[in-house]
Structure formats: C-alpha cells, structure tokens
Amino acid sequence: MSVSYAPVGFGDYHWQVIDEDGRPWFATVSDLEHKEYCGRGAAAALEGLRRAMETARTLRERDGLRFVVAPVPAADGRTVVALDARYALAVFPHVPGRPGRFGQRLSEAERDQVLELLADLHGRTPPETTPPTTLEPAGLSGVHEALGELDGVWSGGPFAEPARELLAEHAATLRARCAECAELTDEVRRRGAPLVGTHGEPHPGNLILGEDGYWLVDWDTVGLAPPERDLSLISADPSELARYTELTGRTPDPAGLALYRLRWSLLDVAEFVEWFRGEHDRSEDTETAWKGFTETLGQLADGASGVAARPGE
Template sequence: MEDLPAGLPEHELRDGLARYGITGKPVHAPVGFGDHHWTVYDRWFTSVSDLTTKPLSRLRRAMDTAAALGEQLPFVVAPVRSDDGDTVVLLNDRYALSVFPYRAGKAGNFGDPVHEGVAELLTALHRCEPPESTPVAPVEVPGTVALAALLDEPGEWFSRQAREVFVAHADAVRAALAELDRLAGHLPGERVVTHGEPHAGNVIRTPAGLCLVDWDTVGLAPPERDLWFLGGGTGFYALRWAVDDIAGFAAELRAPHEKSRDAELALHYFTETLRSL
C-alpha cells in the first residue's frame, strides 16, 4: 500500500515492535496491496493488517501455520514470535502486526511470469504434513451474495466512476458467477497445504535460492489453488481470483473513502478485472 494507514499513529507501531524487542525506527515500504509494510534496519520486514477486512482469528491461524511450516521448509519466510510467543500482535482495535526476517534479494511483480523453480517449492509444500493450525481455504467467494444483489440493484456508490464501469459489465459478472458455480462442481476432493498467492510478487530470489513470502492466505485446498498460477487446473481458481477482487473492490469503492493513491489503484484494478471477464 502506498498510503499510510488511517488510525495508526507511529507510537502504536513502535509499541508493537517493542513487544518483539525491536527498537529501531520503522521505515514505510510502499509495496504490495492490502497490508501495510515497514522495514527496520533492513533486518525486519513488518506487515500490518487491517482487521476490518482480515479477521483476527483467521490471521492468527495463518501466521501460526506459517511459523510451523518454516520449521519444515527452508523457503518459507515465516513470522517471528513476539516476546510473549505470539505471531500476531494487536496494535489497536483495527490493526495487527506480524514481523518477518528481512530477505535481501529480488522480488518480481504481480503479473510477471512465475519463476520455473516455484513449481518445485509448491510440490514440497503440497506434500508436507499440515500443521494443526492450518485453516481451511473457503471455496466460495465471501462477497458473492452482495455482488449478486448489486447486479439487480446497484444503488448509489461513493465512486461514480466505479459504479458506471460495474453497470457496464454487469452481464459479464453474471456469467462469471454462473461459471464459477459450474466449475466448483468439478474440483477434486484432495486437500493439501496451499500458499494461496504464489505469484511472482511473492517470490524472492536470494543468494540461497527462492523464497516464498506473504503467507496470510495459507490454507487447506485442492492443489489447483496454487497451480493455476503456473497455468494448471480447471480454471476455477483463476476465475475465483477475479470474482473475489471484483467483490472486494466493489465494497471498497461503494463505501465512503478518501481520494488517495490507493483508492486510484483500487479503481484501476477494479476496472481492469471487469474488462478481463
């Protein structure tokens, strides 16, 4: 995220870092989309999650799972534990902090071709014993009910431009929802530990080899949940990704929000995803 999170003063971030024994000045890192990030001394990489969009219980289970996976798999960049042994620390009622070791190397960007070595990492991940904390990755898209209702009655949107592009692509969204239901019936019953988002932006090339970061979406699911990034599967998870983005951006852009760089990016991705259906 490029904007600083509203409602998080720096002293609360520093207080959270102190619970890990980290006292250096956090430097904002405008990378990724969804969470907010800072680095400290080029030794630590922090991720601050907004609990209005990411439930705390799910986040804790994901980070505990990543920590356990890091003990089995060397390519997992797992969260470190606070002085109290927690992988997630509350900063206030809205934000939660996780801390990771900083990995020097070169990361790709979302949309870049996935490094060929990622297939080997995913094979090892899918074969590992699931930690007890591993959450189940839902098959259904949480926002589809609200999304379907918008197709019948779009109502008023805070972003007029977002409403216009949504209405213009309503038929494509209806078709996508119907196809998603059809494809869901063809998913295999196998469930393995999946990363959830092993795209190029979450892969770092380091001198020691490839690393996978950003484990908040880890969950038990068919292997296709990861493998579609490599061009495999029935197409269900590729379409699910698009529908999930549309539902999330629609909710964000309908609600009152400040004009900001992140809001501009949300509108851009919303528009591009609708056009891709």
C-alpha cells in the same frame, strides 16, 4: 534503531527496521477491516491472521521448509500482535535477494523451481492451525446484491457512482461468469480433489530470489485447498506444470485450474464492489483499487481471468 516506511504491496503497510544490533527486520501492519480472506470483521480477521502466521511458523520450524518466510514471535509467543481494535503487527526477518514483480512471466527454469517448492509444501502434513478455505469465492452475495441495486444511487464516496455505472455496463458478463464459476465449483467438488496446505498466492510478486533459491513471502493467504489453488497462479496450461506431476505423481485438474483463475478475478470484483459501495475517500489505495476494478471487469468481458487482474502487488 531506525525505521523507514516501505511503499510496497497493496492493502497492508510495511516498514524496514534496523535494530540496535544492526539486524534488519521487515514489519507489517494489517488493516483487519480490509482482510476479509482472514475473517469477516476485525476480530475474526485477527484470529484468522494468527492462524495463518502460526501455520507458516510451523512449516518453517517443524517441517524445515527453508523457503517459508515466517514471522518471529513476540515476547508472549504470539506471531501477530494486536495494536488496537483495527490494526495488527507482525515482524519478519529481512530476506536478502531480488524481489519478483506481480505479472512477471517466469522462464521455464524459474517456473520449475517454484513448482518444486509447491510440491514440497503440498506433500507435508498441514499444521492443525491451517485455515480452511471454500471453493466458492467469498463475497459473491454482495456482488449479486449490488447487481440488483444498479438503478439507485451509490453515495459512499468519489468512486461510488462510477463503480455503479461500470458494474451496470458489465452486469450481463458478470452474471455469466458467476454462473460459470458455480458450474466449475460443482465439477471440482464432484471429483473430490485432495486437500493440501496451499500458500494461496505464489505469484512472482511474492517471490524473492536469494543465493540458495526462491523464498516465498506473504503467508496470510495460506489454507487447506486443492493443489490447483496454487498451481493456477503458475500456469493455466497443465503441460507447463509437468515438473509438479513428475515430483508428486499428480496431474493438475484443468477444471480446477480454470476455477481458481476465475475465482481470483471474482474475488477481486467482490472486494472492489464492497469497497466502492461503502464509505471511502479518494486516496492512493482507492485509485489503485479503481484501476484494478476496471481491468478485472474488462478481462472478464474479454473471456480472460487470472493473476493479471490483482493490482498493486
């Protein structure tokens, strides 16, 4: 057996594994203390991650969705194995093909291929294990708390004071965008958008182009939500989503697209604020997070929001 570290993605840790029979695998270790979208706290995050991986497995095995890259079960049948109180392991089949890049712009033909996958996914009955999602970005209470503590000193680590100063510079903009998010949330909720099983992050960085079309990886963000949760990452322009409408009969809601693009950026801000207000060191991850923090706040100040904000994927 051979194991080699794969320095890809942001947040989780990955290895390429060749077993004794020469079969390739892809192993992922998740830091449960930094997986808030799966649950607050390591124990809750482990449970949420297991639900997400079981959902992917069901979509692959029950529904026959070829493009779902689901984990293989361990000897006890679980798709996620706890290594200790903080870290958990999942193993996936190696998928041959050309990986996409985060921020990559898809051609019209490529975009339509991804929309076909999403139309198929959204048309399936969500597995019982599918985690729920909320319209409101998680962690915004921490952002509001931080905005109320800009006069003090942040001392959690090397990026604490720079983060406080940067947040103070963009405080008015951030409050305005949070208010805009609340208005959009109310509008989408009033319209009663249907809930479907969504991937959560179907951007090019989570796509692998194989001989038979695209594979979609990283299903830890799977969840029940309006379709715009996925579609907003393909385009903010409903006219570019025409293939989805053709297949499903549903025209994407512009308010929903705007909400989820803004929500993406605010989730980033919430994650970075929590990170830099807490205990941290200077590392490759925190350097990357700092770059993402500055870019996200800059985009929000410019009136933009969306997938270009998330770093490292």
